[in-house]
Amino acid sequence: MTHVTEVKPLRADARRNREKILVAARDAFTEQGAACSLDDVAKRAGVGPGTLYRHFATREDLLQEVLGDWVEHITLDAERFAARDDLAPEDLLLEWFEALLRHVIIYQGASVAMLKAMDDPENPLYGSCRALGLANEQVIASVAGRGAVRDDVDALEIGRLVTGVANVVDAVGIRADEARPMLRIVRDGVLRTR
Amino acid sequence: MTHVTEVKPLRADARRNREKILVAARDAFTEQGAACSLDDVAKRAGVGPGTLYRHFATREDLLQEVLGDWVEHITLDAERFAARDDLAPEDLLLEWFEALLRHVIIYQGASVAMLKAMDDPENPLYGSCRALGLANEQVIASVAGRGAVRDDVDALEIGRLVTGVANVVDAVGIRADEARPMLRIVRDGVLRTR
DNA sequence: ACCTGAACACCGTTCAAGT
DNA sequence: ACCTGAACACCGTTCAAGT
Numbered sequence A, B: 001m002t003h004v005t006e007v008k009p010l011r012a013d014a015r016r017n018r019e020k021i022l023v024a025a026r027d028a029f030t031e032q033g034a035a036c037s038l039d040d041v042a043k044r045a046g047v048g049p050g051t052l053y054r055h056f057a058t059r060e061d062l063l064q065e066v067l068g069d070w071v072e073h074i075t076l077d078a079e080r081f082a083a084r085d086d087l088a089p090e091d092l093l094l095e096w097f098e099a100l101l102r103h104v105i106i107y108q109g110a111s112v113a114m115l116k117a118m119d120d121p122e123n124p125l126y127g128s129c130r131a132l133g134l135a136n137e138q139v140i141a142s143v144a145g146r147g148a149v150r151d152d153v154d155a156l157e158i159g160r161l162v163t164g165v166a167n168v169v170d171a172v173g174i175r176a177d178e179a180r181p182m183l184r185i186v187r188d189g190v191l192r193t194r
Numbered sequence C, D: 001a002c003c004t005g006a007a008c009a010c011c012g013t014t015c016a017a018g019t
Helices: A012-032 A038-045 A049-055 A059-067 A070-083 A089-104 A110-118 A126-145 A155-172 A176-190 B012-032 B038-045 B049-055 B059-067 B070-083 B089-104 B110-118 B126-145 B155-172 B176-190
Strands: none
Touching (some): A012 A049, A038 A049, A038 A059, A059 A126, A070 A089, A070 A126, A089 A176, A110 A126, A110 A155, A126 A155, A155 A176, A155 B155, A155 B176, A176 B155, B012 B038, B012 B059, B038 B059, B070 B089, B070 B126, B089 B110, B089 B176, B110 B126, B110 B155, B155 B176
């Protein structure tokens, strides 16, 4: 079920401005994080602040659009992982968690934005969070199908935990690969004890 | 080694103002979270903004002082837990994690402040973070002494993880007791498999 | 030695005026 | 229909003037 966003026709100049803002925002988010000044984004894009707000009512709306095909990437990744049978469940889970974490820390400050959106259907990022949750569920289900996952753990909690680890990486300021020990603990807590 | 803070003598009015600011800050942090307006705190305390900055150069300095005997409470808690032998290691660990989490979410926004301070010795909260880490180490060591903890997990990582879960609670906006499933996963990931 | 509060910089957000 | 940019509110931070 590919969901094509309903694009209402914009006037040519509006379409151009929208695009310029998105490019500027992506650059600014990359350089300064997702909490950067929106005034700055508007200046970079060469538009007035009002124009930015006209196109994107909130920072979350802007981030959501900047994310672009972020959801598709995660979904594809999940399908790849769910289909793999060359890896032992414990290795597959750990690699999946690392992949998930890297998706979530795409911008500094993105992880906390995701966390805040997770339980809030009004948040513009809610849909992306749900997609992340579904992707995670798919991988967990595939590993569970091989009898490797405890019955009493919920994919939702795993998703929260991994996003939480991403947030630790973000806040503490360590590298993504330094999250491995934490992800191993989560992995081992999810795995069925033999 | 009780560390008595070296208090340099303040003029009577300065001492009073300092105290008024601390009370106001504690109230404001409780009502609005640790990221509340410092201008508001100064107004509540009935002092000018300059007076607040004279006493507390940064928000973290203020939070550190507002925390008061927070460190002592955690340390005492850790000693109690480390001494308990009436509980199975798995139950003790889970309860300890819950206690730790409750300490960390004392104010909304406190958990992220802690995370940011964890690896930054320049941060005024660094000392409190270290104390939290040491307290956690003590409990982990006691459980490890009973042979219940994996050799390859480090107390530092556990501390980061639990603080991370606290941050998830804070950001997602769930209740502390709803963190139980996540803490169980962490607990099971830390426990030695029998 | 300490306090005050005006002043400045910066940011988010709105909206009247313009095309 | 859309854009501009001035205007407002708010917050953090500094500092000259005062006691």
